[in-house]
Amino acid sequence: MNRFTTGLLTAAAFAVCALPGWSKSQAPNAQAIYSKSCAGCHGAKLQGAIGPPLTHIGKKRSAAWIDEKIENPKKTKPNTLMPPASVLKLNNGEVKALAAFLSHKK
């Protein structure tokens, strides 16, 4: 391995570890999924828009609750504007990744 490759790997490892609240095993691409499917209503920085802010959602909701909310938003709020995972075309793994990612926002 030359010095350039070592430098690149170090930079990549640092970038991954530097992301706050991000753990590879729990949420592989949750941020990307969030940006694509949720940010339009909850804000690019989870600050809220049409939907409520999610910046501290992990303080009041568990990963299991959030998982269920994404699968079936009407369960907790029958007249919600939030579309279910099936409409957003999210598979089970993507929903799980999002739930884990958001449950760490405290």
Ligand code: HEC
């Ligand atoms: C069309 C807009 C819209 C989209 C897209 C959307 N949401 Fe929502 N979401 C809402 C609204 C409005 C609420 C508040 C009403 C309710 O509880 O359903 C909400 C509520 C929530 C809550 C509960 C917040 C709380 O404080 O109890 C969570 C968690 C959530 N959304 C996560 C997500 C995630 C994750 C995605 C992406 C998969 C997403 N939402 C996509 C509009 C949206």
